[in-house]
Amino acid sequence: MRRTQVVVIGGGQAGLAAGYHLRRLGLDFVILDDQATPGGAWQHTWDSLHLFSPAAYSSLPGWLMPAQAGQTYPDARHVVGYLTEYERRYDLPVQRPVHVSGVHRDGALLRVETDHGPWHAGAVVSATGTWWRPFLPAVPGRAQFRGRQLHTVGYRSPAGFAGQRVVVVGGGNSGAQIAADLVHDTELTWVTQRPPRFLADDIDGRALFDAATARRRALDQGAADTGGVASLGDIVAVPPVREARDAGLLKASPMFERLDADGVVWADGTRASADAVIWCTGFRPALSHLAPLGLRGPRGHIPTTGTRALGEPRLHLLGYGDWTGPASATVIGVGRPARDAAREIAALVL
Known part of the structure; x- marks a missing residue:
């Protein structure tokens, strides 16, 4: 039986941020990624996609993203290179390609079923994002269109x-x-x-992250909802x-x-x-691997406090949107909730 303290599911930006903080806390963990190469969803985007922020404001914890020559806002290929080097720089234990089919309760542990056999762990971080579950609206006639x-x-x-x-x-x-x-x-x-x-032309990812953080802080303190990013445009x-x-x-x-x-x-x-x-109609969180735990709530989300699932304290969700941390689906925003998740997990398993 393969056993570790923590299994992280997903080797994109959220999974790597979790790995960084788990490593700093001295935990034993593995990152399971179903992609053949590093870079997460960034390696599958359209060719002209660029970040909303300069490189220095688009970084994972521990290492600033290097600037891209000739570009104020780095392109997707640069982000893939950064994530690839980040993984190597911190010697993160990523195994790929490994497909996770389900997470199950197994006594005191969680059992993670994969196409390479099961893992048992005291805690699981789900960091699969949304890119893999595109949403298509039910518009009449869609099946009849010949184009x-x-x-x-x-x-x-x-x-x-x-x-x-x-x-x-x-x-x-x-x-x-x-x-x-x-x-x-x-x-x-x-x-x-x-x-x-x-949004106003001078607003980029830095301002968006600050707005999302301010909204979460206000809600946590019982203050009026600031509207966050949605209030800006x-x-x-x-x-x-x-x-x-x-x-x-x-x-x-x-x-x-x-x-x-x-x-x-x-x-x-x-x-x-x-x-x-x-x-261009958005995405839903890719959570089918968590179905055996029976945790899904309204709108397909799993209710959480911070990143921890309310119905399963050994499970943390990271990088799916503001409901798993302010701006947690962004490169710059995922670091703080990843740190908080790692600390909670350390208190649980150590």
């Missing part, structure tokens, strides 16, 4: 869409960035549920988005009512023909 449909996770570059009629659905950062990516090479229709809310005006917006190229239409075989149709009968629809 190409893909989610954010399937988009890479404008190269495969040049000259086509493309509908991009989504008013968040991914929708705005992919729309800006496509606007010069396609006949673009950008569709949003509500009018786009651009939905879209960070990164340079490509800002340039397309200022040039008058990034104009949004309201959400359509349905699709038909040839495109999208609004409630008043207006239609737009389309060769492709790109759904």
Whole structure:
């Protein structure tokens, strides 16, 4: 029987941050990652994706991300390189590719079932993120559309869409960035549920992290909800988005009512023909491996206090969003909840 004090599930930014703090506390642990190479979800993003913040403000605990030559905001490839080196720098015990199928209670321990056999541990950190569970809305006619449909996770570059009629659905950062990516090479229709809310041009990831932290602090102290990041807007005006917006190229239409075989149709009968629809409609937390524990609550979330699952004190969830720590789904934001989780786990298993 393979046994360790802590199993961390997921070797992306959240799993590595957890590993850093577990190592500093002297715990025995293993990180199980189902990807073949380091870098987590960053190695699967679209080609033009950049961080919202400069490198120094986009770092995991212990080591500042080096600047990328010629770039104020590092691109995804730079982030993959940083995570790869971070893993090596701290000699984190990552095993890959290992797929975790389920976490089960097994007496005093938790049993983690994998395609390489089970692990037993006194505590588990789930850090699988959301990228692996894209959300597609139930829009009428989606099955009848004869063109190409893909989610954010399937988009890479404008190269495969040049000259086509493309509908991009989504008013968040991914929708705005992919729309800006496509606007010069396609006949673009950008569709949003509500009018786009651009953040002020001088706001980047640093300000977003501060807003998320202030909101969590206010809620913890019983004060009024500050609104956090949502109070500032939905879209960070990164340079490509800002340039397309200022040039008058990034104009949004309201959400359509349905699709038909040839495109999208609004409630008043207006239609737009389309060769492709790109759904930038978000993600859900990837938690299927935790189903045997029976912990799921409203909206698919597992109720937590901090990062600890209320229904299973040996389980911590890290990196899924503000419900597992302020800005915990970001590189800069995951460090603090990872530290807190590691301290709670140390108090439990040592």
